[in-house]
Amino acid sequence: MSKLLLEMKDITKTFSSIKALDNVNLTVRSGEIHALVGENGAGKSTLMNVLSGIYPYGTYSGDIIFDSNLCHFKEIKDSEKLGIVIIHQELALIPYLSIAENVFLGNEQAKTGVIDWNETTTRTNELLSLVGLHESPNTLITNIGVGKQQLVEIARALAKDVKLLILDEPTAALNDEESNKLLELLTDLKAKGITSILISHKLNEVEKVSDRITVIRDGRTIETLEKGKDQITEDRIIKGMVGRDMSHRFPHREPKIGDTILEVIDWNVTHPIHDRKVINNVNLKVRSGEIIGLAGLMGAGRTELAMSIFGRSYGSKITGTIKLKGKPVELSSVSKAIESGIAYVTEDRKNYGLVLIDNIKNNITMANLRKVSKNSVVGEHDENVVAEDFRKKFNIKSSSIMQKAGNLSGGNQQKVVLSKWIFTDPDVLILDEPTRGIDVGAKYEIYTIINQLADSGKSIVVISSEMPELLGLCDRIYVVNEGEIAGELPRSEATQESIMKCIMNHAKGTA
Numbered sequence: 001m002s003k004l005l006l007e008m009k010d011i012t013k014t015f016s017s018i019k020a021l022d023n024v025n026l027t028v029r030s031g032e033i034h035a036l037v038g039e040n041g042a043g044k045s046t047l048m049n050v051l052s053g054i055y056p057y058g059t060y061s062g063d064i065i066f067d068s069n070l071c072h073f074k075e076i077k078d079s080e081k082l083g084i085v086i087i088h089q090e091l092a093l094i095p096y097l098s099i100a101e102n103v104f105l106g107n108e109q110a111k112t113g114v115i116d117w118n119e120t121t122t123r124t125n126e127l128l129s130l131v132g133l134h135e136s137p138n139t140l141i142t143n144i145g146v147g148k149q150q151l152v153e154i155a156r157a158l159a160k161d162v163k164l165l166i167l168d169e170p171t172a173a174l175n176d177e178e179s180n181k182l183l184e185l186l187t188d189l190k191a192k193g194i195t196s197i198l199i200s201h202k203l204n205e206v207e208k209v210s211d212r213i214t215v216i217r218d219g220r221t222i223e224t225l226e227k228g229k230d231q232i233t234e235d236r237i238i239k240g241m242v243g244r245d246m247s248h249r250f251p252h253r254e255p256k257i258g259d260t261i262l263e264v265i266d267w268n269v270t271h272p273i274h275d276r277k278v279i280n281n282v283n284l285k286v287r288s289g290e291i292i293g294l295a296g297l298m299g300a301g302r303t304e305l306a307m308s309i310f311g312r313s314y315g316s317k318i319t320g321t322i323k324l325k326g327k328p329v330e331l332s333s334v335s336k337a338i339e340s341g342i343a344y345v346t347e348d349r350k351n352y353g354l355v356l357i358d359n360i361k362n363n364i365t366m367a368n369l370r371k372v373s374k375n376s377v378v379g380e381h382d383e384n385v386v387a388e389d390f391r392k393k394f395n396i397k398s399s400s401i402m403q404k405a406g407n408l409s410g411g412n413q414q415k416v417v418l419s420k421w422i423f424t425d426p427d428v429l430i431l432d433e434p435t436r437g438i439d440v441g442a443k444y445e446i447y448t449i450i451n452q453l454a455d456s457g458k459s460i461v462v463i464s465s466e467m468p469e470l471l472g473l474c475d476r477i478y479v480v481n482e483g484e485i486a487g488e489l490p491r492s493e494a495t496q497e498s499i500m501k502c503i504m505n506h507a508k509g510t511a
Helices: 044-052 076-081 099-103 117-131 146-158 176-191 203-209 234-242 302-309 334-340 349-353 360-372 380-393 410-422 440-455 467-473 496-510
Strands: 004-015 018-029 033-037 061-066 069-071 084-087 164-168 195-199 212-217 220-226 260-270 277-287 291-295 316-324 327-329 342-345 428-432 459-463 476-481 484-490
Touching: 004 044, 018 033, 018 044, 018 195, 018 212, 033 044, 033 176, 033 203, 033 234, 044 076, 044 084, 044 164, 044 195, 076 084, 084 146, 099 117, 099 146, 117 146, 146 176, 176 195, 176 203, 195 203, 203 234, 212 234, 220 234, 234 440, 260 302, 260 459, 277 302, 277 459, 277 484, 291 302, 291 440, 291 467, 302 342, 302 428, 302 459, 334 342, 342 410, 349 410, 360 380, 360 410, 380 410, 410 440, 440 459, 440 467, 459 467, 467 496, 476 496, 484 496
Parallel strands: 018 220, 033 195, 033 212, 084 164, 164 195, 291 459, 291 476, 342 428, 428 459
Antiparallel strands: 004 018, 004 061, 061 069, 212 220, 260 277, 260 316, 316 327, 476 484
């Protein structure tokens, strides 16, 4: 058995009167990949912030023992000096600096106060080779995708002589291919003696690469499972995370489908910069009380289609017809789309769905201020009533409606975004990756909200990269490939195999 590299004993952390961590214990062995799992708000990130010094010694109780030494980290630089490096879910890269400049930012390769660019470039090339990234050190961060940016973050960690690498939801924004490459890299780093703590909601990935798994619930340690010793299944992990059996991942629903509400006819969209079609002659319809899904591989055009429908917020040279309740409508702006009864919940809730520095109340009402205004003056009492109603109805876990949205967990942020758009009283609600980066317990709550909206007669469009999610939620699924509808499947015929068959057959037909 490997020696212990890290011990966190009886860690307790309180914010105001809320106990975020309650006597949490965690041990990590040298050279292992240790997964930390739990619902949003369970305390995973808080625990890692304590470990890394973001929450300094004195703001929590308990002991941190790293490499046999009792540690009192007062800032993040103290933990980095010992080789503890944390990579947060929101990447901390400077877009308009090069890869090399980002890798050594704050850790410059300098002689007598002058940066040695030859040494910087040479070492960056070595680190990029180590993480399997084939890019020039001079490439700007803004010119590479999120998957490659994750590798740059890991290269930056390796430049600091990392002993313990902490990754917070590293694959949340990656496609399957990028995720697999990242997981393979963690395994390669393990072979080189680097220990990792992996925080992830993707339990299949956790099972795949982890040597041990620690489950946290409500700020407490529930159990630690060891591969080869304990029976590890997704169901067991989920039960530990949420405190109940979740054999039924999707709430039961009996659809009550009515007349066609939204119809898109011969819809064409051109890329806003490059003169190429991204959506080609798309036709689809959604009925009241119906949940339809848009399935497809990354880059298939699903988000582009949704955004172009929502007030032409994406694309140029848009042609085609949109009908609402049988009548053609002109949706040339987002405000016109909202007024016509269409709402769009973006896949990027942090950048486009919320004002993170503002409170829950203002985030919920901002898309429909007219409803809480009189003579162009917002009524604070009316705002409070609306926000409090949504907070209770959707079980938004917060101290009050005045809590900042940026301080909520991912699942609760998503509930605020949903509340905002539901407050506009739409007939059609388009949900783009509605459960991305959200744990299984919060997912179930989101699914319940979606079902309730459909049962109330709303028309729902769901875009998801998780096929089981589409199969569990949707009454019909449109398969999108290369900007075209590759197939349409009723619930009774929709399987992962039938969806992939549509994609492959369409790819052959367009080749």
